[in-house]
Amino acid sequence: MxxxxxxxxxxxxxxxxxxxxxxxxxxxxxxxxxxxxTISMPPPNxxxxxxxxxxxxxxxxxxxxxxxxxxxxxxxxxxxxxxxxLPVNAxxxxxxxxxxxxxxxxxxxxxxxxxxxxxGSSRQTMxxxxxxxxxxxxxTRLRYxxxxxxxxxxxxxxxKMYNDGLIYRGARIVNWDPNLQTTISDDEVEHxxxxxxxxxxxxxxxxxxxxxxxxxxxxxxxxxxxDDERYAQYKxxxxxxxxxxxxxxxxxxxxxxxIDPAFGTGVMTITPWHSHVDFEIAERHGLEKEQIIDENxxxxxxxxxxxxxxxxxxxxxxxxxxxxxGLVVNEDANYQxxxxxxxRGKGIIEPQIKLQWWIDVNRPVVDWNGHKRSFKEILQSVVxxxxxxxxxxxxxxxxxxxxxxxxxxxxSRQIWWGHQVPAWYKTGADGQQETYVGVLPPADESGWTRxxxxxxxxxxxxxxxxxxxxxxxxxxxxxxxxEELLKQSPDFKAYHPTSVMETGWDIxxxxxxxxxxxxxxxxxxxxxxxxxxxxxxxxxxxxxMSKSRPESIIDPLAVIPQYGTDALRMALIMGVxxxxxxxxxxxxxxxxxxxxxxxxxxxxxxxxxxxNNPASGNPEPSSLADHWVVMRVSEELKTIDxxxxxxxxxxxxxxxxxLIWDDVADWYLEASKAELNPxxxxxxxxxxxxxxxxxxPFVSETxxxxxxxxxxxxxxxxxxxxxxxxxxxxxxxFETLKAIISETRVIKATLNFNGGLLKHSNxxxxxxxxxxxxxxxxLESIENTEAAMSSGIALTENNENCWLxxxxxxxxxxxxxxxxxxxxxxxxxxxxxxxxxxxxxxEKAPEKLVSESRAQLEQLRSxxxxxxxxxxxxxxx
RNA sequence: GGGUGAUUAGCUCAGUUGGCUAGAGCACCUCGUUUACACCGAGGGGGUCGGGGGUUCGAAUCCCUCAUCACCCACCA
Numbered sequence: 006m007x008x009x010x011x012x013x014x015x016x017x018x019x020x021x022x023x024x025x026x027x028x029x030x031x032x033x034x035x036x037x038x039x040x041x042x043t044i045s046m047p048p049p050n051x052x053x054x055x056x057x058x059x060x061x062x063x064x065x066x067x068x069x070x071x072x073x074x075x076x077x078x079x080x081x082x083x084x085x086x087x088x089x090x091l092p093v094n095a096x097x098x099x100x101x102x103x104x105x106x107x108x109x110x111x112x113x114x115x116x117x118x119x120x121x122x123x124x125g126s127s128r129q130t131m132x133x134x135x136x137x138x139x140x141x142x143x144x145t146r147l148r149y150x151x152x153x154x155x156x157x158x159x160x161x162x163x164x165k166m167y168n169d170g171l172i173y174r175g176a177r178i179v180n181w182d183p184n185l186q187t188t189i190s191d192d193e194v195e196h197x198x199x200x201x202x203x204x205x206x207x208x209x210x211x212x213x214x215x216x217x218x219x220x221x222x223x224x225x226x227x228x229x230x231x232d233d234e235r236y237a238q239y240k241x242x243x244x245x246x247x248x249x250x251x252x253x254x255x256x257x258x259x260x261x262x263x264i265d266p267a268f269g270t271g272v273m274t275i276t277p278w279h280s281h282v283d284f285e286i287a288e289r290h291g292l293e294k295e296q297i298i299d300e301n302x303x304x305x306x307x308x309x310x311x312x313x314x315x316x317x318x319x320x321x322x323x324x325x326x327x328x329x330x331g332l333v334v335n336e337d338a339n340y341q342x343x344x345x346x347x348x349r350g351k352g353i354i355e356p357q358i359k360l361q362w363w364i365d366v367n368r369p370v371v372d373w374n375g376h377k378r379s380f381k382e383i384l385q386s387v388v389x390x391x392x393x394x395x396x397x398x399x400x401x402x403x404x405x406x407x408x409x410x411x412x413x414x415x416x417s418r419q420i421w422w423g424h425q426v427p428a429w430y431k432t433g434a435d436g437q438q439e440t441y442v443g444v445l446p447p448a449d450e451s452g453w454t455r456x457x458x459x460x461x462x463x464x465x466x467x468x469x470x471x472x473x474x475x476x477x478x479x480x481x482x483x484x485x486x487x488e489e490l491l492k493q494s495p496d497f498k499a500y501h502p503t504s505v506m507e508t509g510w511d512i513x514x515x516x517x518x519x520x521x522x523x524x525x526x527x528x529x530x531x532x533x534x535x536x537x538x539x540x541x542x543x544x545x546x547x548x549x550m551s552k553s554r555p556e557s558i559i560d561p562l563a564v565i566p567q568y569g570t571d572a573l574r575m576a577l578i579m580g581v582x583x584x585x586x587x588x589x590x591x592x593x594x595x596x597x598x599x600x601x602x603x604x605x606x607x608x609x610x611x612x613x614x615x616x617n618n619p620a621s622g623n624p625e626p627s628s629l630a631d632h633w634v635v636m637r638v639s640e641e642l643k644t645i646d647x648x649x650x651x652x653x654x655x656x657x658x659x660x661x662x663x664l665i666w667d668d669v670a671d672w673y674l675e676a677s678k679a680e681l682n683p684x685x686x687x688x689x690x691x692x693x694x695x696x697x698x699x700x701x702p703f704v705s706e707t708x709x710x711x712x713x714x715x716x717x718x719x720x721x722x723x724x725x726x727x728x729x730x731x732x733x734x735x736x737x738x739f740e741t742l743k744a745i746i747s748e749t750r751v752i753k754a755t756l757n758f759n760g761g762l763l764k765h766s767n768x769x770x771x772x773x774x775x776x777x778x779x780x781x782x783x784l785e786s787i788e789n790t791e792a793a794m795s796s797g798i799a800l801t802e803n804n805e806n807c808w809l810x811x812x813x814x815x816x817x818x819x820x821x822x823x824x825x826x827x828x829x830x831x832x833x834x835x836x837x838x839x840x841x842x843x844x845x846x847x848e849k850a851p852e853k854l855v856s857e858s859r860a861q862l863e864q865l866r867s868x869x870x871x872x873x874x875x876x877x878x879x880x881x882x
Numbered sequence: 883g884g885g886u887g888a889u890u891a892g893c894u895c896a897g898u899u900g901g902c903u904a905g906a907g908c909a910c911c912u913c914g915u916u917u918a919c920a921c922c923g924a925g926g927g928g929g930u931c932g933g934g935g936g937u938u939c940g941a942a943u944c945c946c947u948c949a950u951c952a953c954c955c956a957c958c959a
């Protein structure tokens with residue numbers, strides 16, 4: 006025996022993974038003739054270690070990839086990591102602050118160098134963890150979002166969009182994070198609820214409400230709805246003088262439909278520099294805009310005596326001053342509103358007007374399917390036209406809704422870690438600023454200075470599916486045009502568009518939509534055909550795992566040594582449906598550790614049999630159990646294959662679990678002990694290991710290697726098994742046999758006795774399989790009496806004239822069970838005959854269902870007759 | 883304000899396009915040291931599928947409505 010009694014995963018996993026690597030099992034081959042299957046791995050951020058969420062996506066993608074490989078495809082799962090601009094930058098700045106310095110002191114070059122060191126070690130940790138999860142990714146094609154080739158793609162994309170007028174530089178209102186000192190996109194803004202004080206101030210003849218008195222210094226426009234009759238006497242453009250924070254000011258009346266007359270007094274003043282809505286009103290009417298708050302959140306000169314003060318300190322002082330002037334009309338301390346924060350770091354967002362780079366999403370100049378379209382229109386049409394399928398489909402609605410609300414995308418960031426904007430500026434002879442945008446710096450760099458900003462991480466991530474497939478060396482040859490580069494990239498030609506994008510629903514907008522946008526634009530192709538969205542893994546109590554509750558965090562790498570990677574993988578997909586969140590379940594991991602051990606012991610049993618009874622010849626079913634197991638395995642081979650292909654991972658897993666445990670382990674292996682068929686037993690084991698492999702790669706491959714199974718040396722390269730022929734009638738006979746054994750067990754358990762004598766009257770199945778029945782039902786013996794039953798308890802669930810010969814004394818105790826059974830049978834008969842008595846059912850339901858119902862009714866009725874006879878006999882005992 | 887999801891056994895959840903008398907894992911109860919496995923085997927209890935309407939021969943599944951919970955988007959002077 007090579008296999009020890011229990012499966013201990015950590016004894017085998019690292020070696021098995023290394024064996025796969027050594028044999029190049031995961032390496033794709035674009036020159037093969039096989040159909041291709043591609044997944045671009047969503048690159049994890051290089052900020053630390055793998056989370057349970059990473060473990061989930063690695064499992065799902067690995068199942069798909071291994072299944073594709075087994076389906077005879079050239080499967081490429083392309084791995085990578087993300088430079089994670091904003092989070093990494095924040096970590097670095099914090100580290101520098103700790104050391105008493107900052108990025109400006111050490112300079113850009115040194116900053117980049119130190120950041121590379123940091124992410125380098127973090128990357129190695131993460132790659133090791135991904136391998137520990139069993140990820141069958143092609144590590145020879147490992148990519149990084151800051152690779153030189155990707156940088157070229159970034160510059161190509163930026164330049165092309167700039168030349169097409171789709172990227173522009175403009176002073177617009179942005180989401181400014183004073184903590185991280187950068188702009189962020191709309192999608193990175195999160196709203197958190199807050200209770201604050203809502204003030205109502207007197208402002209000339211009006212009363213205005215605000216939660217932010219500190220922004221009000223420069224307010225000189227008072228806005229109301231044009232149809233608000235309370236203010237009908239004031240005309241658009243009227244001016245008036247009002248006493249305000251730092252003395253009298255001239256104010257102008259503006260009428261605008263953005264104002265809700267029902268809110269507060271229906272009048273407000275605006276601060277265009279620090280509010281999105283106010284900015285839009287000011288733009289509509291061509292109003293002046295003035296900055297009040299600087300980039301650190303301090304008040305500017307316009308605040309007079311408050312100049313230089315932080316807004317939070319200044320707020321109460323400003324209110325105090327207004328109160329002293331008698332301008333405070335009302336204060337509501339329980340005002341509920343939400344405040345915008347950066348989802349990274351939770352810094353409060355201060356809108357500012359800044360000169361930034363933007364992508365225009367509304368300009369219809371992009372060629373797509375022969376039409377000039379805007380980015381918005383392309384995003385809509387690829388999903389509407391079915392080029393891309395989102396799974397589950399309910400996310401279509403979210404996706405379209407997001408597009409409808411999409412505004413121009415601010416892509417520049419005031420941080421150093423990332424792809425630098427490929428734009429250069431110089432002041433020309435006439436004093437005007439010139440701008441140069443290009444893939445390469447200007448030919449003569451003298452006088453030009455490069456834009457200091459970097460691009461939003463998602464801008465480079467948006468190029469991920471194809472930038473990773475272009476020839477990495479050719480990308481450095483700038484003689485080649487971008488189109489030539491694509492043509493000369495074998496991987497791009499073989500593997501793009503990719504087959505499926507598997508990712509979390511939380512980055513549908515951030516990433517999936519932006520990949521579609523940039524990829525259709527640059528390559529003329531969709532990035533992927535299907536989008537499969539998984540949910541979040543939450544803590545066992547249903548709440549988010551969070552750093553503030555360290556005990557809530559499940560570390561996948563801590564689970565693996567104790568339970569094994571396979572158990573972790575299966576726990577993560579068990580009972581989980583696409584797009585739905587799941588709670589971590591300790592019970593699930595234990596159940597799957599046990600399942601792995603079950604597989605192990607199924608192999609161990611087979612190993613023992615084969616040692617004494619070497620398999621010879623082709624596997625062919627002989628006994629009833631053989632025919633039955635071949636039938637069951639063949640059915641499930643097809644179904645599980647289909648389920649994986651259609652992304653029903655949980656159901657595929659469920660079928661595998663019960664096939665192995667219930668059908669094979671509990672029935673077939675036990676039955677085989679009565680009538681050995683070593684060749685078939687071996688076939689069953691090999692087949693089950695092959696279909697279990699995508700789910701449980703380690704235990705299946707370990708057994709394969711330890712027992713030197715199969716026609717191939719490595720299970721990971723084996724094709725999905727073929728079915729073999731069986732006799733359906735014999736398989737059905739085994740079902741009858743199962744019924745005899747099960748019912749015998751039930752009677753024995755109900756009456757709680759051991760042994761027992763089973764008699765039958767010329768049952769061929771019972772006499773042919775006497776030893777099997779005796780063994781599995783744990784009987785004393787079995788005999789054919791030829792005579793009809795006269796005493797004991799009849800088995801009524803089959804038509805084989807079998808009965809348990811036991812004393813009338815004990816048999817009478819079965820009366821209660823018989824009564825229950827009678828009730829159940831009558832209920833079942835009532836249900837089905839009611840259905841059949843309904844002419845509409847017989848007429849409209851499919852013929853197959855109707856005939857099934859008839860057969861079922863027939864069966865129940867004969868069972869009822871037998872049970873009733875028995876019942877009356879017991880009554881008279 | 884707009885939207886999505888959830889509500890199924892004590893707990894955590896599956897349940898493809900409506901179709902066998904509604905399932906799993908865990909937990910629970912009874913029995914069992916059968917040489918693959920106690921990380922086991924055999925048997926069992928437990929649900930009017932959130933409430934109410936409707937469509938249909940047939941509804942956990944489709945439609946309407948209400949309730950509770952979670953989340954997303956927008957707004958917030």
